[in-house]
Amino acid sequence: MQYSVGVEYALHCLVYLIDVPSNDSIGIKNLAEFQGLPETFLSKVFGKLSKAGIVSSVPGVKGGYRLSKSPEDISFWDVIEAIExxxxxxxxxxxxxxxxxxxxxxxxxxxxxxxxxxxxxxxxKMRDDLRSKSLSWLNEELDSVLSKQIREDTRKYFSKSNT
Amino acid sequence: MQYSVGVEYALHCLVYLIDVPSNDSIGIKNLAEFQGLPETFLSKVFGKLSKAGIVSSVPGVKGGYRLSKSPEDISFWDVIEAIExxxxxxxxxxxxxxxxxxxxxxxxxxxxxxxxxxxxxxxxKMRDDLRSKSLSWLNEELDSVLSKQIREDTRKYFSKSNT
DNA sequence: TTAATCGGCGATTAACTTAGTCTTCGATTG
DNA sequence: CAATCGAAGACTAAGTTAATCGCCGATTAA
Incomplete structure (x- = not known):
C-alpha cells in the first residue's frame, strides 16, 4: 500500500518549472536527464499533470512543459490527485x-x-494537510534548506540547456 | 494505491469479538461463514492480529480467537498497522x-x-485521527446506527454456534 | 487412544497493478 | 522537408494481492 513513484517524480519536476518564464518551457528530456529518471515514463506522468490543468504543453521542436497556473495555486494534493x-x-x-x-x-x-x-x-485529515502546502511554499522551503550553490546550479542547468 | 481488504476483514471481525467473555473464543470458521469471507485468508489475517497482540488464539478443538486487550485500547490504527x-x-x-x-x-x-x-x-494527521477511534467507540457507534434486531441476531449467532 | 477439529505456517497460484518500454502519430521549428 | 518535441496506445516484465492447498502440532470428545 503506497503512492506510486509518479507522484514523487512529478513533485520534484514541478519545482524546476516554477522559475520558468511563461513564454518558455522545459522539455521532458531535460527534466528526466537532470534527475536520472526514465524519460518515457516521465512523459506519461506529465500527460496526467497536463490533463489535470497543472501544466500546459508546448508541442514541436523546442517544446516542453510549463506551469499552467501560479505555484501558489498548486497544492501537494492537486498533484497527488492528478497522478493517483x-x-x-x-x-x-x-x-x-x-x-x-x-x-x-x-x-x-x-x-x-x-x-x-x-x-x-x-x-x-491527511488531504487537508496536503492541500495546505503549495508548490511555492515548497520552493521557499527548499531555499532555506538547500545550499545556494545547488539551487544556482539547478537554475543554470535548465536555463542553458533550453536556449 | 489502497489498503488491503485484510484491514476491512479484521475490523469487521474484531467487533464481533468484543462481547466474547474472556474464557471463551470464536473460531475463524464462524467468523468467516457469518460474513461470507474466505476462511483460509481470514486465518492469515488473524495470524497478523495475533502477532500484534490484538487477539490471542486458543488452539485445538473448540479453539478460536478472543481479544487480548480491552476494546478501548485497540484503535483503528493498531489494526491497520498490524495488517499493513x-x-x-x-x-x-x-x-x-x-x-x-x-x-x-x-x-x-x-x-x-x-x-x-x-x-x-x-x-x-491521518494516523492521529485513526488512533483516536477505538474498537469500543466503534461498537457504540454501531449500536446507535444498526437496528437492535441486527445486533441481537449477531450475538445470537456467535453464542449458539460456539457452545 | 484415536479421530475430528482447531490454529500456524509455508508453498503455490491466478488475477491484478505498476513501472517502464516501444512505436506510431501529429505539431513545430529551422 | 527533416529533425525534434509531446500525445497516446499497445505492450511487457516484475511485483503485489487475494486466495488456496497441504501439512503440522495442539486440543478435545468419544
Missing part, C-alpha cells in the same frame, strides 16, 4: 452484503458502512 | 541521488528530502 486519481485509500468492499444477516433478511443490512466512514474522514 | 505493516504510504525513492547534481558533486545533495517530510507529516 480520485479513489480513496480505503475502499469499502461492503462485505456486510455477503454475510449471514444479509442473506437471511436482505433489507435489514445498512447500505453504508461505519468503518468506511471512519476511514474516509481520517483520509480527509 | 509499519511502512508509510509515501515511500521516498530519493531520486535526488540519481540526479545530475549528485553525480556532479556527491556531498552536496541533502540526504533527507523535503517532499518526503511533507508526506510523512500529512500521513501523521
Amino acid at each position: 486519481g480520485p479513489n480513496p485509500i480505503f475502499q469499502c468492499k461492503n462485505i456486510k452484503e455477503n454475510g449471514y444477516l444479509y442473506r437471511k433478511n436482505c433489507c435489514q443490512a445498512p447500505s453504508f458502512c461505519t468503518i468506511n466512514l471512519v476511514m474516509l474522514s481520517a483520509e480527509e | 505493516g509499519p511502512n508509510p504510504i509515501f515511500q521516498c525513492k530519493n531520486i535526488k541521488e540519481n540526479g545530475y547534481l549528485y553525480r556532479k558533486n556527491c556531498c552536496q545533495a541533502p540526504s533527507f528530502c523535503t517532499i518526503n517530510l511533507v508526506m510523512l507529516s500529512a500521513e501523521e
